Amino acid sequence: MKVLLRNYIESNQKMIQEELTKHFHQIDIPERLKKSMLYSLEAGGKRLRPILLLASYEAYASQIEKTLHTAIALEMIHTYSLIHDDLPAMDDDDYRRGLLTNHKAFDEATAILAGDALLTYSFELITNDQHLTDKEKLYMIQLLTRASGPTGMVAGQILDMEAENKAVNLEQLEKIHLLKTGELLKFAVTAGAFLGNATDDQIKHLQKFAHYLGLIFQVQDDILDVTGDQEKLGKAVGSDETNNKSTYPKLLGLDGAIEMRNRYTDQAKDLLKQANADTSRLAELTDYFSQRDH
Template sequence: MTHLPSELEQAACTIEQRLQDTFKQSSLAPRLWEAMEYAVMGGGKRIRPQLVLASAALNGRGLLQEAALDAAVAIELFHTYSLVHDDLPAMDNDDFRRGRPTVHKVFDEATAILVGDALQTLAFETILQSQHIGYEQKVDILTVMTQAGGAEGMAGGQAIDLEHVGQAMGLTELEQMHRMKTGALLRASAVMGGIAGGLGRAQIDALDRYASHLGLAFQVVDDVLDATMDSATLGKTAGKDALAEKPTYVSLLDLDKARAFARKLHLAAIAEIKDEDHASFLLAIADRVVERSN
């Protein structure tokens, strides 16, 4: 496993603290806030918020820029909302996430639905109330995030996934589904970071292409890990895709070809930004995505 640069590890700790600070407030619905905190603070790779910070850092001002930190917190809240809803019995019906019971198992299904709803709106609120992001940047960031989560992004990809349980799917269709379900939010993370960092259009477009390749690589690696790792290592139930008869890159290509495809996508991703100044953090994240074990 590639180790992240120490600066990125330190930034991850800052993200963790900012997320924790989100829940330091009184509430008229304490059980809901408890469940929201449980969902968000249960660990995780935090790749999306790290992508935000690493993308903003292309401006040469380092990782810990306040505007980017606010965007990083927002994208992790938004991502966690999607995980809570995906785990529900009506969706992927998973009992474990990040190595512990899912929200609907610890609390109940109704609370889990409300947790997802509340985390999604809290993500929007985080951007809107930021004192460090300009008005036009807020509009652009919210546009990117909402489009990534909508019917042409994450939600649409999940719908296609559910529709194809037990059904044949070609590689082209599988790629489109995962570019929506998984890739859209990773692309959004990189672009949001570029916007928060005040980058120009050419750099933001390069980040978008980088994250497009990386997002698909992330899903291919997920499919490989689902077929090769145990539940304890993954932190979630292993082998569920095969049991649910869901099409995956492993089932369509075989294990070795799926791994080779992930490596090809990794190279394509780094080619997009390797000549950029201050791209070392993005390169390290790309390495981590394809070399991870969970």
């Protein structure tokens, strides 16, 4: 990773972490629920989604206070989805990023409620934003519900479950990933550009870019499950094989998956050039998504 990008990511991670937790000092939440929510919010997430939102905004504008509530609402929704995904009835994972999953550190009921609370509170945060107009807040809430609800991420989760232990072709696989992972990434890019006053045409190009970014993210995830370092990933490798999951390497072979990732990376960066703005940071992040080792 280039030094400048690393600095950018690390300084934003720090800022996002501070923003994520500062709201909790001001609101009255029962102790155990608060602890459980904070546990997962502080469990070492890479903050890729809020950073992507910031980078998209910065391609068009510079007053980043405008993005903060939306960015952390997005991270809260991502976090809730991980808590619920890890539950015994779903993926049944004991560890995430090297730490106990929420229901292991607390209990299943608390984990269900912590997820529900993070999801609900994320929308409240946007309504409380002092830096957005009413119209902007509403549009952010609308985009975020569509990206995360029954037409977005949750749709992807149910399709993913249904695909378990079934033969799935590339088209079906990509549909699942575009819903389950891609929709929140597309939200990040769209919300950032919209708040930065990008034109409709610019936003359209960025949304096409986000489509490929979502796929890059997932191909690389699948590749890392084959070639990755357990230590760096903070989770076991080879679990896709064990769980008989459909993946890019399984459908295309490892070389085919790497080739596809590189092709998507080129396409994503081409689309960025058409967005008619300073998208150099987004291009760097695309390489980072494509090359990440954890």
